[in-house]
Amino acid sequence: MGLIQGFLSMMFGNGRNIIRETAEVFTENAEAGAQRARQVQSQAMQQFGAEFVVPRQGRFDQVMDGVNRLPRPALALGTLGLFVAAMIDPLWFAARMQGIALVPEPLWWLLGVIVSFYFGARHQLKAQSFQREVAATMARVPQVVENINTLERMRADSPGAADPGPDAQLNVAVLRSEENPALQDWKTARSA
Structure with a gap:
């Protein structure tokens, strides 16, 4: 029992984990990698935001910003x-x-x-x-x-949009009404 305990104490004692430390030599610790990525992204966003913090000097700058937003709409x-x-x-x-x-x-x-x-x-x-x-x-x-x-x-x-022009037959046809049997029947029924 003492031998196993001594071996485990050597491997995991003093707050160390030799297996984990050895594995991290070959692969990245996902938790530590996520923490580093978050710090990089946070710093990049702060730098990006700082580039656009420009105090507007006056009315002209505000008008030009508005004009720059007009073409697409x-x-x-x-x-x-x-x-x-x-x-x-x-x-x-x-x-x-x-x-x-x-x-x-x-x-x-x-x-x-x-x-x-x-x-x-x-x-x-x-x-x-x-x-x-x-x-x-x-x-x-x-x-x-x-x-x-x-x-x-x-x-x-x-x-002159409806002018028939020099065509005499068309001119006469426009002025002369044609026989309309339905209209004649209606007039007859109405007068009776």
Whole structure:
């Protein structure tokens, strides 16, 4: 018994655990590792928070912070507004989209670069030939103008929207009423 007790006292005596200490040489103590990770995370969060503790100097800083928060909601709400406008007044919307068709391709790329850099993109994929695209856009101007004029003529409130034009037969057909047997039966039944 004394031999076992002596061995156990050598292994675990004096508040030591030789087996645990030997095992920790090869594997990390999970509890101690979690404690170290918590300390590292806590220190990193304190440092990160300290970087953003900047006292605002005045009204200008507050206004600029507000302006920096506007683009994302403005783009989202503006896009939803376009959908609503297309449903409420399709002709008005179509006329505006014809105007957008005149925007040259390089300008679309420039807008894409600005928006992508603002929202964190790191690169652009293609380069554009500016003169070729401007010439192609300018060639579409007469068609776009004609489309806008056609859309304006289609409005119900535009003068002459229901005008049959020089077609005499259509003009007579519009003025002359056709026989309507159901209407005649109704009038007869009503007068009786």
